[in-house]
Amino acid sequence: EQQYGQAIYIGDRLVFDKEKFDKLDEEVSVMDPDTYELVYVNDYMQRAYGLSDSSSWVGEKCYKILADRETPCDNCLNDRLRRDCFYTATRRNRKTGQYLFMRTTLIPWQGKNYRFSMAFDLSRYIFRDREEIDVVFREVMANDVIAIGMREADPHTGLQKMLEKIGHSLQAERVLIFEEQPDQTVSATYEWYQEDLQPMAPTVQHIPMDSLRPLYAAFDAKQMAIIEDAQAFVRAHPGFTPHLSGVRRLVSGHLTQSGKSLGFTEVVNPSALAFKSASLLLSTLTLFLASMLRNRDTFRSLERLSTTDQLTGAGNRRGFTEYIRAVPDGIFLAFIFGDLNGLKRINDTQGHEAGDHLLQQAVRHMKALSGDNAVFRMGGDEFMVIARNASEQQAQQLVRELLARYRSSGISMALGVVVCQTPIANIDEVLSQADREMYTDKERIYTSWRHS
Structure with missing residues (x-):
């Protein structure tokens, strides 16, 4: 009180004893x-910097003790400090490598302004709830992927874009979906891969499911x-042949729907950092991907129903x-x-x-024509009947073949043909x-009937 007067004890100022900071963590x-x-x-702080006793730091330069420098730090805040505010900065502990979050200001000390600094280790606060952070990361990423899939009207397109998002997010080389087939095989039906790689999906078709039993058994x-x-994994399972080459790390999800196995996903060689996140x-997305496959089949x-005649099975x-639009x-x-x-x-x-x-019967004969035809x-x-890549001569041959089929079945059909590009x-x-052209043929048929 004799040194500072009454001012320090009145108004909105706070006074702390030094002992409050001695044991602060x-x-x-x-x-x-x-x-x-x-x-x-x-x-x-003495323990953090390996300072054995007060003699190792009292009177020493802060930049020498804290930054191992011979001159003041380039980003020193001393000339900007004030008594009425804190400044915020980050500093690295040269001994532990920890990044510190620091607040500093000026305080009265022994009759003059001194610099007061408090710093805490960022990693202690960032990683102490790592499990919770991983859950949040998973949920955010999953929501992003799901949103991409749901924005697409066609589930097929949505699935492809979801794989792309997963691949980029996990820094993987490729992401695939394998679907089980009726012939007890598995085929790659969707694939995303990095631009500098070649597709593998065409080479992994109709893989016998028996050869994949070790992978199915690995699902938890x-x-x-x-x-x-x-x-x-290959060495531990004799007889198991990896269906993809160049695989170092793999995360696979079993696709199921209502207890039925549909296939599996594969994230190939995600980055080491993203491996756990993968x-x-x-695990969050597997059920949604299975639902997307079901929606795709429904779609x-x-x-098919909207473009197919229900009685004959021909297109409508x-x-x-x-x-025509797709040709x-x-x-x-x-x-x-x-x-x-x-x-x-x-x-x-x-x-x-x-x-x-x-x-x-009429449609069956049309579908029985040779060639790439649509009915x-x-x-x-x-x-x-639309026949692709047909010349005038080939078209007339198809008409003769179709008429022969109808005559043998006792069916009367008038036909007309036009070829265009x-x-x-x-x-x-x-x-x-x-x-x-068809009515010309019909008139010929009716004329023949009248004369007979």
């Missing part, structure tokens, strides 16, 4: 900002198989439109348009079941032309 120091000499270092209660050393992430089924008019430019297409003769008479005399059977039901008794500017004009 953080670094605390006081130094003269004019001479850089240390005047106080608490017990924790969370349906995960974590293989840190792929070569050691298992955490995939495909609905697509929507299927016809989508087929690349420069392809010759033969449009063979057919109209079934006598369907109304069959329905009236033998019943609609007999008429339905006649329609189904569509355009209306009640109107059908279209994609892109087709006006598909309605093509259909009209094929329709005219």
